[in-house]
Amino acid sequence: MKTRILLSAVLLASSPLALSQQAGASTSDMYQYRHVTQIQATTGPVIVRWGQPEVLAKANEYHVQVSDFDANADGLLSRAEIPGMHALQYEFHVVDSNSNGYLSAAELVNWQ
Numbered sequence: 001m002k003t004r005i006l007l008s009a010v011l012l013a014s015s016p017l018a019l020s021q022q023a024g025a026s027t028s029d030m031y032q033y034r035h036v037t038q039i040q041a042t043t044g045p046v047i048v049r050w051g052q053p054e055v056l057a058k059a060n061e062y063h064v065q066v067s068d069f070d071a072n073a074d075g076l077l078s079r080a081e082i083p084g085m086h087a088l089q090y091e092f093h094v095v096d097s098n099s100n101g102y103l104s105a106a107e108l109v110n111w112q
Helices: 002-013 016-028 105-111
Strands: 033-041 044-053
Touching: none
Parallel strands: none
Antiparallel strands: 033 044
């Protein structure tokens, strides 16, 4: 019986919800979400934040011109020309509206 109670306590403490409440406090507080509510659960209060953050984490990276990264001066950006951790690297497929594998100045204007 004691083993079951101890095991239950360990599983509850290491559950994703418990871990997100402990670890999430510092990371989610860095953004101001549009909606915040507090729910009283049997284990205590739970704060729920949802919606688009007011401030984007990499907002300064969304103002890109072709000349910023155009290494071969062809007037287009390939995925290889964009720095590895840049926001554009993750959204390349969305910005490349004609799916030709290159980004033009017009596609970048629409992305900003």
